Amino acid sequence: MHIDTSATVISNKKIIPEHYKMEIYSPQTASSAKPGQFIHIKTSRTTSPLLRRPISIYMRDKKRGIISILYKTVGTGTSLLTEYKPEDTIDIMGPLGNGFPLGDEQNRIALAGGGVGIAPLVFLALEASQLKKQVIFIQGAQCKTTLIETRELKDAGCIVETATDDGSAGFHGFPTELLKKYLEKERIDTVYSCGPTPMLKTIKKISLENKIQTYISLEQKMGCGIGACLGCACRVLVNESQGSTYKRVCADGPIFPAEVVVFDE
Amino acid sequence: MNELSMEVRIQGQNRRALIMKNPVMTASGTFGFGKEYAAFYDLNKLGAIAVKGITLEPREGNPPPRIIETPSGILNSIGLQNPGIEGFVRNELPFLRTFNTPVIVNISGNTIAEYALLAEKLDTVEGVSALEINVSCPNVKEGCLAFGINKESLFNVVKKTRENTTLPLIVKLSPNVTDIVEMAETAEQAGADAISLVNTFLGTAIDIYKKKPIFANIVGGLSGPAIKPIALRMVWEVYEKVNIPIIGMGGITDWKDAVEFILAGASALAVGTANFINPNTPLEIIDGIQSYMAAEGFKNIEEMTGYAHPPA
Ligand SMILES: Cc1cc2nc3c(=O)[nH]c(=O)nc-3n(C[C@H](O)[C@H](O)[C@H](O)COP(=O)(O)OP(=O)(O)OC[C@H]3O[C@@H](n4cnc5c(N)ncnc54)[C@H](O)[C@@H]3O)c2cc1C
Ligand SMILES: Cc1cc2nc3c(=O)[nH]c(=O)nc-3n(C[C@H](O)[C@H](O)[C@H](O)COP(=O)(O)O)c2cc1C
Ligand code: FES
Numbered sequence: 185m186h187i188d189t190s191a192t193v194i195s196n197k198k199i200i201p202e203h204y205k206m207e208i209y210s211p212q213t214a215s216s217a218k219p220g221q222f223i224h225i226k227t228s229r230t231t232s233p234l235l236r237r238p239i240s241i242y243m244r245d246k247k248r249g250i251i252s253i254l255y256k257t258v259g260t261g262t263s264l265l266t267e268y269k270p271e272d273t274i275d276i277m278g279p280l281g282n283g284f285p286l287g288d289e290q291n292r293i294a295l296a297g298g299g300v301g302i303a304p305l306v307f308l309a310l311e312a313s314q315l316k317k318q319v320i321f322i323q324g325a326q327c328k329t330t331l332i333e334t335r336e337l338k339d340a341g342c343i344v345e346t347a348t349d350d351g352s353a354g355f356h357g358f359p360t361e362l363l364k365k366y367l368e369k370e371r372i373d374t375v376y377s378c379g380p381t382p383m384l385k386t387i388k389k390i391s392l393e394n395k396i397q398t399y400i401s402l403e404q405k406m407g408c409g410i411g412a413c414l415g416c417a418c419r420v421l422v423n424e425s426q427g428s429t430y431k432r433v434c435a436d437g438p439i440f441p442a443e444v445v446v447f448d449e
Numbered sequence: 450m451n452e453l454s455m456e457v458r459i460q461g462q463n464r465r466a467l468i469m470k471n472p473v474m475t476a477s478g479t480f481g482f483g484k485e486y487a488a489f490y491d492l493n494k495l496g497a498i499a500v501k502g503i504t505l506e507p508r509e510g511n512p513p514p515r516i517i518e519t520p521s522g523i524l525n526s527i528g529l530q531n532p533g534i535e536g537f538v539r540n541e542l543p544f545l546r547t548f549n550t551p552v553i554v555n556i557s558g559n560t561i562a563e564y565a566l567l568a569e570k571l572d573t574v575e576g577v578s579a580l581e582i583n584v585s586c587p588n589v590k591e592g593c594l595a596f597g598i599n600k601e602s603l604f605n606v607v608k609k610t611r612e613n614t615t616l617p618l619i620v621k622l623s624p625n626v627t628d629i630v631e632m633a634e635t636a637e638q639a640g641a642d643a644i645s646l647v648n649t650f651l652g653t654a655i656d657i658y659k660k661k662p663i664f665a666n667i668v669g670g671l672s673g674p675a676i677k678p679i680a681l682r683m684v685w686e687v688y689e690k691v692n693i694p695i696i697g698m699g700g701i702t703d704w705k706d707a708v709e710f711i712l713a714g715a716s717a718l719a720v721g722t723a724n725f726i727n728p729n730t731p732l733e734i735i736d737g738i739q740s741y742m743a744a745e746g747f748k749n750i751e752e753m754t755g756y757a758h759p760p761a
Contacts, residue, residue: 231702232521234674234722234726235516277728407725408479412480413478413481414481417515429509430510
């Protein structure tokens with residue numbers, strides 16, 4: 185964990201409506217990042233907005249010292265990010281969080297992402313492919329125009345599937361339904377997922393029904409991003425006798441085994 | 450350069466004192482128990498560390514969301530999540546003891562008896578240099594209004610805590626009162642050795658689509674740059690009427706803010722919310738104050754404290 189106030193923007197481009205990809209030169213971050221980790225970005229030089237914004241690491245290039253992020257403009261901070269130009273410095277902290285557990289067995293894993301939630305899964309898929317795992321990557325989007333290009337994944341040997349809510353491309357339905365179909369027809373050792381909360385709830389249900397090891401990435405409003413302020417609480421089961429407790433999404437997560445996450449508070 | 454001293458002393462009882470190598474500490478609840486920030490810099494450089502508020506029993510805290518951003522500030526509703534005094538002493542204090550930086554334990558209770566018991570238990574614990582009592586907690590026995598917003602309950606809680614500790618006793622006042630000076634005078638009369646000013650200001654926020662408050666607890670505490678002018682005014686007013694040292698806080702983000710607080714009457718200051726944005730803020734402030742002192746010809750903090758007030 186470190187703070188890099190002199191990271192440099194290499195590129196920052198709109199890839200589909202409301203979604204941008206930014207490449208950032210930060211060798212220290214690039215060399216130590218693990219899939220599922222995030223960076224905490226100071227989007228403004230003023231006190232508006234005051235807090236940093238957590239954004240997952242989407243890809244990294246160790247050799248060139250570059251990480252990329254994929255972000256969706258939803259408010260003040262993410263809109264300010266679109267204004268960064270190549271060669272601008274950007275103040276980032278990271279890599280933060282625990283990251284996805286990824287054993288080194290050559291097994292089969294399925295990744296299901298919804299919307300911008302595919303970001304940490306792309307990094308995971310690329311790393312997993314290097315470990316010679318068979319990766320099934322399921323991308324969910326509202327429609328054809330909000331699908332994100334995943335050529336890198338195909339090049340790396342992943343099986344890439346798409347699901348759209350309106351059926352304008354790929355499977356007609358939610359990515360979770362497509363995941364279920366996969367689980368019915370073949371052996372999958374571990375499932376990884378990131379996306380909107382309703383999707384994660386369904387993923388948890390699928391995981392319990394199929395008794396399959398599943399990891400999900402949670403989101404919460406953050407203060408410090410490093411575990412000190414207790415601002416990013418999520419409810420997690422400890423064990424049968426102790427019941428549940430609050431954990432910190434930023435430091436104990438953002439990745440948790442699906443079966444321990446308590447939704448609906 | 451040799452003559453320039455940044456040391457700050459807060460005297461307790463029986464010759465116990467809180468001696469800080471510089472006036473910059475971290476504010477309770479914004480610095481955990483130090484571990485996270487130790488990854489960024491050497492905690493020995495700090496004047497003191499005020500740890501997360503401790504209660505007798507562990508507390509799990511409030512349901513999320515716990516943080517809402519506001520213009521130049523944040524509202525928090527953490528709900529005093531903490532491991533309880535035993536968990537703190539067993540699991541958190543040993544790490545803090547490895548540093549040569551005084552540890553201030555911030556304590557909270559539901560009743561006066563709980564404050565007294567916490568003070569008694571911590572009085573002789575190795576590695577504790579001072580107590581800071583948080584009087585912004587609800588007084589469960591008397592209508593759940595915060596101890597710190599009523600003169601009488603404030604007097605009683607400070608007096609009882611005083612009777613149970615010889616450690617330097619800091620009273621952290623709630624700013625949610627009509628007359629902060631009256632509260633500070635009450636704390637002084639009840640035996641406080643210093644006053645910290647300020648805790649967070651009560652505020653709220655509404656989810657306009659769900660059409661209800663965002664916090665389960667409805668209200669939260671406002672901190673950050675948004676509150677700085679009010680906090681600074683309170684330090685100014687209290688300095689005019691009270692003789693014990695003041696630890697100033699509320700929106701301090703850089704060394705200039707810190708210098709303002711000292712000139713207004715603070716002997717020391719705490720950095721809170723700014724740690725979240727830039728973990729190195731306390732160190733940058735220490736350096737900044739030192740350069741300012743050298744440039745402006747101040748030899749020590751005492752000389753600078755309250756300098757902006759007209760001569761008596
Ligand atoms: C670990 C982690 C990883 C993440 N990774 C990514 C990623 O890779 N890519 C990505 O795009 N995002 C990611 N996110 C989400 C991202 O952090 C948020 O989208 C971002 O912080 C939003 O900041 P903002 O300033 O743009 O939005 P804000 O201005 O903070 O607003 C956020 C939303 O809240 C709404 N809102 C604000 N006030 C109210 C109110 N009073 N009532 C109702 N609604 C309100 C706004 O309209 C807006 O839709 C991640 C989050 C976490 C925790
Ligand atoms: C997330 C958070 C948690 C806090 N927890 C405590 C606490 O446990 N006890 C306490 O006395 N003050 C607590 N405070 C108040 C701060 O110590 C400080 O008084 C206040 O935030 C004003 O300073 P700032 O504007 O620099 O943050 C907390 C503040 C924040 C933001
Ligand atoms: S954001 Fe501060 S503990 Fe997670």
